[in-house]
Amino acid sequence: MKNICELLDTKYPLIQGGMANIADSRLAAAVANAGGLGLISAGAADAEWVRSEIRKCREMTDKPFGVNIMLMNPHAAAIAQILIEEKVRVVTTGAGNPAPYIPKWKEAGITVIPVIASVAMAVRMERAGADAVIAEGTEAGGHIGELTTMALVPQVADAVRIPVIAAGGIADRRQVLAAFALGAKGVQVGTAFLASVECPIHDNYKNKIVEAKDTDTTVTGRTVGMPVRVLKNPMTRVYNQLAAQGATVAELEKLTLGSLRRAVFDGDLEKGSFMAGQVAGMVKGVRTVKEIIESLFAGIYEYKNGLEVL
Numbered sequence: 001m002k003n004i005c006e007l008l009d010t011k012y013p014l015i016q017g018g019m020a021n022i023a024d025s026r027l028a029a030a031v032a033n034a035g036g037l038g039l040i041s042a043g044a045a046d047a048e049w050v051r052s053e054i055r056k057c058r059e060m061t062d063k064p065f066g067v068n069i070m071l072m073n074p075h076a077a078a079i080a081q082i083l084i085e086e087k088v089r090v091v092t093t094g095a096g097n098p099a100p101y102i103p104k105w106k107e108a109g110i111t112v113i114p115v116i117a118s119v120a121m122a123v124r125m126e127r128a129g130a131d132a133v134i135a136e137g138t139e140a141g142g143h144i145g146e147l148t149t150m151a152l153v154p155q156v157a158d159a160v161r162i163p164v165i166a167a168g169g170i171a172d173r174r175q176v177l178a179a180f181a182l183g184a185k186g187v188q189v190g191t192a193f194l195a196s197v198e199c200p201i202h203d204n205y206k207n208k209i210v211e212a213k214d215t216d217t218t219v220t221g222r223t224v225g226m227p228v229r230v231l232k233n234p235m236t237r238v239y240n241q242l243a244a245q246g247a248t249v250a251e252l253e254k255l256t257l258g259s260l261r262r263a264v265f266d267g268d269l270e271k272g273s274f275m276a277g278q279v280a281g282m283v284k285g286v287r288t289v290k291e292i293i294e295s296l297f298a299g300i301y302e303y304k305n306g307l308e309v310l
Contacts, residue, residue, distance in 0.1 A: 004163055004186035007111060007131060008090060009064045011035030012297055015113075015134070015165060017190025018068020018092055019142065019275070020044065021264045022201055025053040027289070029060035030198035034290040037090060038065040047078035054086045064089040066111075071096025084108040092134060095143065099128040113165065117145025122156045122164075130162060134188050137168030141191050141229050141277035144168075144219070150182065157183025171279035176296050189296065191277040196289045204267030205274055208233075212280035220256070220273075224249045231274040235259060 004013035014036035016023065020043030028038030038061075040053045050067060057065055067088050069079055072095045080101045083091055091098075091105060094115040105112050106129055114125045115134040122133045135156040137149025145152075149168040157164045166179035167188035179187050193199055195209045208231050218232050223243045230236055239255055256273060263272030287295075 002163065004132070004165065007163065008037045008186075010037050012293060013165075013186030014293060014296065015039065015066075015092070015186065015188040016193055017140075017167065017188055018094070018115075019190055019194075020070065021260050022194070022199065023068065024200055025057035025060065026200050027193065027196070027198055028053075028065045029057050030196070030289040031193070031293070032057075032061040032063035032065045034288075034293045035063075036293050039068045039090075039092060040065065041068045041070075042073060042075075042079050043070060044073055046075045047082050050079050051082050051086060054082075054088060066090030066092060066113075068092045068094065069098075070094050071098060077101075080105070083110060098125075098130075102129045115167070116156070117147065117152070119152075119155050119159045122160050126160045126162050132163040132165055132185075133160065134165045134167050135184070136188070137166075138227075138229075139278040140168035141217070141280075142275045144227050144229050149179075153179065153182040153184050168277060169279055170296075171277075171282045173296055173298050173300065175279070176300065187296070189292075191279050192283055192292050192296075193289065194276060195283045195286050196292055197286060198289050201264050202267030204269055205263055205272075206286055208269070208274050209276055209280050209283050210285055212276065212283070214278070214281035217276060217278050217280060221252065224252060228273070228275065229277060231276050231280065233272065233274065234270045235273065 012035045016031040016038050018039040018041040020041050023039050023041035028040045031038030042050050090111045092113045111131045113132045114130050115136050116122045135153045137152050138144045153166045163185040165186040166184035170187050170189050171192045195206050217229050218236050219227050219229050220239045221227050259273035262268040263274045
């Protein structure tokens with residue numbers, strides 16, 4: 001089994017989360033330059049936007065980076081082809097089954113790492129040819145599963161032979177150490193990077209992360225099978241009240257339509273959807289990406305062939 005640094009060709013066994021409308025070429029390049037694997041998130045964008053961001057990222061870094069594809073995106077097939085044409089090093093996937101694309105990606109030399117939320121999906125992805133899996137617990141921000149990181153990661157690590165990368169609830173060195181103890185070979189971090197100098201989100205979003213307390217996230221959409229973890233605000237309160245009253249999926253979607261963009265670009269504190277994980281309460285200030293990554297691995301001097309701590 002390759003260690004994660006060898007697999008990704010990075011200094012640290014770390015992947016930046018593929019956060020829709022947030023993770024663009026600027027953030028991906030900053031993470032890559034700091035020694036992790038930066039990701040451009042395709043989100044709901046079209047294929048040419050993804051191509052443009054890949055090329056912009058190459059102007060800002062000569063280090064490896066990747067692209068995250070949400071497979072429910074109607075442009076997913078076109079984006080999958082662009083990754084081949086642009087010779088992207090790594091692809092991570094979510095919101096769907098990447099199996100139809102994996103053979104062509106692997107033939108093109110692309111490392112494929114699906115995000116999974118269950119043992120069954122991890123086993124399925126290994127059989128399909130994935131190089132590793134990201135086991136994401138329900139503590140994470142954005143779209144989530146049911147199992148916690150602590151429960152999910154060791155079960156996945158026991159079930160597959162490919163490397164497991166832990167995600168959800170990782171914002172400092174203690175949680176990195178815990179992830180390795182659970183059987184992970186690397187970590188994926190999202191929420192901590194929201195409060196980075198290089199993250200291209202509105203200052204209101206960064207401030208909400210920094211000011212968040214331990215209980216300041218909530219999950220919307222559980223009753224309709226679309227759970228999303230976000231910071232509490234007036235929009236989430238209305239959403240959960242309507243859900244409790246039996247609102248339809250269409251009624252709830254009308255409330256959230258465009259809400260992530262309102263948070264990211266407008267900083268709309270009333271109607272924005274401020275996706276964040278439960279570790280938001282641990283983020284105490286805005287730092288550079290380099291400072292965040294170095295703090296995650298401070299005192300850990302061997303994480304490639306085992307884990308040793310100073």
